[in-house]
Amino acid sequence: MARPAEPVDLRSDTVTRPTTAMRKAMAQAEVGDDHYGEDPSVRALEEYAADLLGHEAAVFVPSGTMGNFVALRASAQVGTEVIADTEAHIVTYEMGGLASLGGIQTRTLPGLVDTADLADVAAAIRSHSVGGDYGVGGNYSMVRTSVLAVENTAARAGGRVWAPARLDQLGDLATAAGIALHCDGARLWNAAVAGAVEPRRLAEPFTTLSVCLSKGLGAPVGSLVICDAGRVDEVRNWRRRLGGAMRQSGVLAAAGLHALHHHIERLAEDHRRAGELAALLADAAPDHVDPKQVETNMVLVKVADAGRFTRRAAEQGVLIGATGPTTLRIVTHLDVDDAGIRHAGSVLAGLLHAEPATA
Numbered sequence: 001m002a003r004p005a006e007p008v009d010l011r012s013d014t015v016t017r018p019t020t021a022m023r024k025a026m027a028q029a030e031v032g033d034d035h036y037g038e039d040p041s042v043r044a045l046e047e048y049a050a051d052l053l054g055h056e057a058a059v060f061v062p063s064g065t066m067g068n069f070v071a072l073r074a075s076a077q078v079g080t081e082v083i084a085d086t087e088a089h090i091v092t093y094e095m096g097g098l099a100s101l102g103g104i105q106t107r108t109l110p111g112l113v114d115t116a117d118l119a120d121v122a123a124a125i126r127s128h129s130v131g132g133d134y135g136v137g138g139n140y141s142m143v144r145t146s147v148l149a150v151e152n153t154a155a156r157a158g159g160r161v162w163a164p165a166r167l168d169q170l171g172d173l174a175t176a177a178g179i180a181l182h183c184d185g186a187r188l189w190n191a192a193v194a195g196a197v198e199p200r201r202l203a204e205p206f207t208t209l210s211v212c213l214s215k216g217l218g219a220p221v222g223s224l225v226i227c228d229a230g231r232v233d234e235v236r237n238w239r240r241r242l243g244g245a246m247r248q249s250g251v252l253a254a255a256g257l258h259a260l261h262h263h264i265e266r267l268a269e270d271h272r273r274a275g276e277l278a279a280l281l282a283d284a285a286p287d288h289v290d291p292k293q294v295e296t297n298m299v300l301v302k303v304a305d306a307g308r309f310t311r312r313a314a315e316q317g318v319l320i321g322a323t324g325p326t327t328l329r330i331v332t333h334l335d336v337d338d339a340g341i342r343h344a345g346s347v348l349a350g351l352l353h354a355e356p357a358t359a
């Protein structure tokens with residue numbers, strides 16, 4: 001098989017470049033100074049996204065990391081805790097920002113995404129309205145939980161999708177405890193397409209969300225914080241404090257709006273390709289890949305030495321990532337087609353043949 005001229009880049013869905021149509025939308029964007037609230041393209045994007053997700057307000061931010069931070073910080077006071085999954089992006093890949101910049105402590109629960117017992121999640125929440133009666137002596141020195149945070153899709157779980165019913169249950173828990181429920185929805189769009197549900201249905205139980213435009217949707221830059229009208233000023237203030245308030249950002253917002261209009265439905269293609277690749281790899285090396293685990297655009301593969309494996313794959317024109325010393329992560333996206341997947345499949349299957357069977 002002819003090798004593609006460029007490497008097939010499956011490290012992340014962030015590697016996409018804007019399409020010609022998207023660049024045209026960017027070039028034609030009407031702009032103004034967004035910090036004065038005068039960029040019509042940013043306004044249009046924020047209004048469209050708030051409506052799409054069924055909430056009152058949206059704020060355009062430069063990145064998902066900033067989106068998570070400002071959303072969480074708008075609900076969490078200094079010295080409170082955010083509860084998140086042990087593997088959550090906010091505790092793994094955001095440089096400890098909540099603690100270092102926000103004065104927020106993170107408390108992790110294993111399996112929050114799927115296996116954790118709801119009673120255990122409820123018991124972990126330390127609020128004055130739930131489990132607050134500790135009798136004589138009280139609980140006055142106990143840290144308070146301010147936010148329960150979940151990730152959909154769950155990246156380190158290989159792009160797993162939450163069941164809407166479970167999200168609703170967590171929403172009920174959060175409401176009962178008087179705390180906020182935050183969604184790191186960097187790939188909420190993938191979850192919606194995979195589950196054949198409207199994005200607004202997945203957004204419904206949440207107080208705040210952060211959703212990315214620059215992952216599977218293919219925009220070059222940008223995320224949105226989705227929230228209620230009562231929080232939006234605090235979100236904008238925190239964005240400013242972090243240096244994330246922008247000026248003629250309508251050029252970027254136009255790319256985001258184009259992505260929301262044209263690139264959501266097509267995520268189904270990425271999911272199909274991830275499924276096909278997983279099936280092909282499982283044929284070659286059933287111990288290393290479980291196609292049943294592939295719900296969206298990611299495939300996790302177990303190998304003996306992920307670093308060595310990724311270097312060998314790169315030598316053959318296939319770039320893949322690793323989420324740990326023995327776990328590879330392969331991500332499909334807008335810039336990889338069926339021919340690219342076929343090439344990647346044959347290279348990776350060849351390398352997997354030479355792998356020792358894993359336990």
Ligand SMILES: *Cc1c(COP(=O)(O)O)cnc(C)c1O
Nearest residue numbers: 063064065066089151155184186
């Ligand atoms: C990528 C990602 C983020 C952060 O987005 P950046 O734009 O890279 O800062 C947050 N959460 C999840 C689950 C992500 O995959």
